[in-house]
Amino acid sequence: MRHPFLALSIALCCAVAHVPSSGQVHISIGINVPTYPHLVAVPGYPVYYAPALNANYFFYDGRYWVLEGDNWYVSS
Numbered sequence: 001m002r003h004p005f006l007a008l009s010i011a012l013c014c015a016v017a018h019v020p021s022s023g024q025v026h027i028s029i030g031i032n033v034p035t036y037p038h039l040v041a042v043p044g045y046p047v048y049y050a051p052a053l054n055a056n057y058f059f060y061d062g063r064y065w066v067l068e069g070d071n072w073y074v075s076s
């Protein structure tokens with residue numbers, strides 16, 4: 001049941017997220033990935049996650065997402 005909950009959480013956050021379009025912001029959250037991690041599909045959802053990373057790291061809608069605390073971070 002964990003994976004559908006994660007996919008739903010990502011979908012809801014995507015629907016309500018507001019990213020300022022006036023420029024780029026650099027935020028370090030302590031996740032350094034030297035290469036693209038191996039991603040695994042969440043069954044029944046268009047979401048992938050990285051099980052080998054010690055982080056809530058996802059790929060959805062052409063972007064990489066990280067959930068840290070109560071905040072979502074996105075990167076192309």
